[in-house]
Amino acid sequence: MSSATSSDTHNTASPSCAQVLMHLLKGYGVDTVFGIPGVHTIELYRGLPGSGLTHITPRHEQGAAFMADGYARASGKPGVCFLITGPGVTNAATAMAQAFSDSIPMLVISAVNRREDLGSGRGRLHELPRQQDVTRGFCVWQHALTSAEQLPETLARAFQVMHAPRPGPVHIEIPIDLFPTPMANGATTLADYRAVLPAALPAAPxxxxxxxxxxxxxxxxxxxxxxxxxxxxxxxxxxxxxxxxxxxxxxxxxxxxxxxxxxxxxxxxxxxxxxxxxxxxxxxxxxxxxxxxxxxxxxxxxxxxxxxxxxxxxxxxxxxxxxxxxxxxxxxxxxxxxxxxxxxxxxxxxxxxxxxxxxxxxxxxxxxxxxxWPGSEDRYPWVEALRDALPENGIFVTDSTQLAYNTNHALRLFEPRSHITCTTGYGTLGFALPAAIGAALASPRPVVGLIGDGGIMFTLGELAAAVEQNLALPILVWNNSGYGEIRDFMDEAAVEQEGVNLHAPDFVTLARAFGAEGCRVERPEQLGEAIADAFARKGPTLIEITAPE
Structure with missing residues (x-):
């Protein structure tokens, strides 16, 4: 019965809410969306084919939002995520909070349970009571659709909010029964729905x-x-x-x-x-x-x-x-x-x-x-080698890892939108790999990512997404056998080391298992050739750097 109803709805003369959503996103300049389809977003995805939007499938919703973040920082346009109800939203929460901390425009469109079930506590699949409460603390604006006809105005408001004065994540949740619902505002074609130009930014008197x-x-x-x-x-x-x-x-x-x-x-x-x-x-x-x-x-x-x-x-x-x-x-x-x-x-x-x-x-x-230099003498030859290897117009994406704290200061960059980092602000781990993927999808400029052996374990699965997209993307893994910066802080505070010395997998073998290339460098003078080789091939390359002891 539900399948027939869905099919009948899809064949109606008026476009569905999902179709209008895709059409308007394209009108607002969106070309790429990041998301993992789920049972609650099947009808959302019905609107995707033929829309002109490219869909990228990460391996975790946190990766989707990190990719959207990197995409936004590299392009200056909002990154867009599609999330399922409940766990999709909670999985993406950390990455949304990182974007909020750094004022990065991100549009998160999530499903939510049917309107008839909202707040009922009936134990529906993926049910998250008061879902918007979860994201309220790290969104600059939120809205829950209660009718399909609200969609055009809601998107217009969302893109205005992400434009100025202080961008950040916007969360729009759409009940799953609205995705296939035909628009009932008199418009019969997608061409009847148009994007609204963002307001001009103010000049000073x-x-x-x-x-x-x-x-x-x-x-x-x-x-x-x-x-x-x-x-x-x-x-x-x-x-x-x-x-x-x-x-x-x-x-x-x-x-x-x-x-x-x-x-x-x-x-x-x-x-x-x-x-x-x-x-x-x-x-x-x-x-x-x-x-x-x-x-x-x-x-x-x-x-x-x-x-x-x-x-x-x-x-x-x-x-x-x-x-x-x-x-x-x-x-x-x-x-x-x-x-x-x-x-x-x-x-x-x-x-x-x-x-x-x-x-x-x-x-x-x-x-x-x-x-x-004091305490970091053995890392600066790596910084110099990286500067020699990074193209002048390169984009450098960094995670919270020891070498990144040195490159923050010592690695010179030459163009805007060249430095994408999570090392301050919210300061999460696992950011650099998916954010570098998002940046590489957004920009024709060469991208290099830097992440630690601890941080990459948070989002290692996203290598598969980079392989699928054939991204010529070097990912440097600074392997210091654990959380090196925290070890240093523990030593400085005379706290016995605990929880910071980690077993690491064979990253080179793991990369190859994903279908990527992998190599290991032990001396700074090897880094330039490894990065050049990575740019010359189709697909990502994980370059493991053995950190000096």
Missing amino acids: AETIANAARLLAEAEKPVILLGGGAQEAGAAATALAEKIAAPVFESLAAKGIVDERHPLCGGANLSFSNVRERVENADLVLAVATELAETDRNLVRDNYHFKGKLIRVDLDPAQLVCNANPDLAICADARTTLQQLVDALASVDKKSQRQSAAEEVEKLLQECRSEW
Whole structure:
């Protein structure tokens, strides 16, 4: 009976809710969705063939959301997940929370039990009472459809919310009885349903720009701080830094926004004492799209104590007073605001001071390196080998692992959206492998992933998805026989090591069992050839690095 009803519904003149969903997703610029079909989403998937959307099947819903995260960071577009009711949502929760922490736009469309069963506690399959309560703490917006006709407006709202002012995961749950339901709003073809263009991001008022430009022109020792919300502002930030002869420092989420070869770019080194001192003693700090949080400073807990003036730029008004009160707050788009400032300072060019500022940055970086090296001397040859092997336009995806904490600072990157990391913020493990897959699917740029032997065990199954997609993707596994960073912290705290020394499988053999290639390198000079070979083949390559003891 139910099968016949479903077939009859599918053949109706009006398109179904699932068909309209796929059509509108395509209209909003979505080309790839990540998900694992389940018994509750069969009718959702009826709308997929012919929609123009590519479906990627991970091996775990957490992997689906991590892939969507990597896709979003590499492309700048929302990553999209399809999840089943109950366990699909709970499995993806950690990855959604990571995206929330880092303000990554992610659209999660999940099933939920039939409308007649909601809140009934009848023991239905995959029943999760109050499913939206599970995701409420790490979503920027949620909505539960109660009729198919709500779908167009719901999607329009979702894409507006993910566009500004502070993106993050959006969760839309659709009762399983609505997927095959024909739309009853009078529209009879898919062409009747159109996407809504996102709102233009706000620019700052002319008077505010004039005040900020005056302060920047008068400053003798300015500094520019960039956060992850400034991904599209690299060219304007560089031009402004040159105009006012200001060093530029980036959060880890902002790494690469300004080319780290530029003489005024101090990279993602805000955790080091000399850089902190320079920032705090600046007579003017321009902080753009950054929370000024401990995660922006790479876990240095104490807030900055600004001795000079502070100008903050952010689309989210709440962030303008987060962790430090500004002398001038500008609630506007980062790229637009920085370009407005460049234009307002057209007659200003502190060219004579630029060389001394560049020399100051180089001195600061040399001093940072003296803090990088102690205890990490044996890891920096690997960082240098990785920089030589990574293409200039490469995307580098990292997990929470020892070598990544060194590359955060010492590996120079040259383009926006080059650094995808979970090492701060929510700081989950298992991120890098699926996120690298998502990034490789989103961008034609070469992608390299770095993950530890402990972290990859969280999401190892996603190698199979990379094999299915024939991704030329090198995945570096830093094998230090356990949770090396936690071992170090235990030793530092004089806590006896427990739970951190792990048995690891033969990763090379495992990779080959998945249909990937695998190899092992023991010296930094072997890394370049291994990565070049990985880029030259079809399919992923797991490159196990034997960490120095």
